[in-house]
Amino acid sequence: MSGTRLNKYIASSGICSRRKADELIEAGAVLVNGKKVSELGYSVQPKDKVFVNGKLIHPVKHEYYRFYKPAGYITTMDDEKGRKTIYDLLPESLHSLKPVGRLDKDSTGLLILTNDGDLINALTHPSVKVPKLYRVSVNGKISQNDIDAMYKGIELEPGKIAYAQVDVLEIDNNTTIMEVLLYQGLNRQIRKMFENRGFEVISLKRIQHATLNLDGLKRGEFKPIKPRQIKELKNFLNRLASKND
Numbered sequence: 001m002s003g004t005r006l007n008k009y010i011a012s013s014g015i016c017s018r019r020k021a022d023e024l025i026e027a028g029a030v031l032v033n034g035k036k037v038s039e040l041g042y043s044v045q046p047k048d049k050v051f052v053n054g055k056l057i058h059p060v061k062h063e064y065y066r067f068y069k070p071a072g073y074i075t076t077m078d079d080e081k082g083r084k085t086i087y088d089l090l091p092e093s094l095h096s097l098k099p100v101g102r103l104d105k106d107s108t109g110l111l112i113l114t115n116d117g118d119l120i121n122a123l124t125h126p127s128v129k130v131p132k133l134y135r136v137s138v139n140g141k142i143s144q145n146d147i148d149a150m151y152k153g154i155e156l157e158p159g160k161i162a163y164a165q166v167d168v169l170e171i172d173n174n175t176t177i178m179e180v181l182l183y184q185g186l187n188r189q190i191r192k193m194f195e196n197r198g199f200e201v202i203s204l205k206r207i208q209h210a211t212l213n214l215d216g217l218k219r220g221e222f223k224p225i226k227p228r229q230i231k232e233l234k235n236f237l238n239r240l241a242s243k244n245d
Contacts, residue, residue: 109206
């Protein structure tokens with residue numbers, strides 16, 4: 001009898017990617033009809049009940065949204081310090097969706113929200129090197145030496161080197177406005193790289209993530225991503241992944 005592979009079934013619930021689901025299966029965290037299953041290729045039948053870490057899961061319809069994060073909000077569901085989060089701006093119906101990556105409290109711009117665990121993994125896994133484009137302004141005038149240093153790599157911590165491609169758009173009144181392209185996702189990477197070169201970031205906005213951008217969005221606004229755009233995004237990610245194999 002045909003069914004659904006167990007890792008795909010788990011991923012379709014939105015809790016994780018298929019790769020992570022395989023790890024959960026191997027770790028013995030998955031039960032089917034009350035019995036532990038460690039076979040990665042196990043096939044789930046329509047009437048089967050699947051539990052992950054003791055919780056019954058169900059496949060859900062995948063949803064995809066673009067959100068223009070304003071400044072002053074952190075990218076998490078709850079905050080122990082009581083700070084405002086992006087979910088304060090989103091309707092209850094979207095609270096099950098997870099942001100792909102993060103933007104710090106003072107940063108603005110594009111966040112992709114989804115419950116598609118495989119897509120989140122593909123967009124954030126270090127091996128895929130997904131491009132993310134930012135509009136950044138700093139106090140001071142950037143030199144070619146600064147640009148070259150960022151391209152060659154700056155060691156932010158022992159053994160942790162950050163890279164960025166910088167394109168200067170405007171230098172005016174001791175302020176430099178740039179587009180910064182990243183293929184990494186280190187914590188506060190752009191701010192730390194500029195601080196390393198002696199510059200303070202005045203504003204930072206993500207304007208594009210892979211094939212998606214902010215077109216048609218106002219600050220604080222969210223819109224569903226069209227099926228055509230999701231198909232283009234997944235095709236783009238598949239091409240990137242195949243280059244890195």
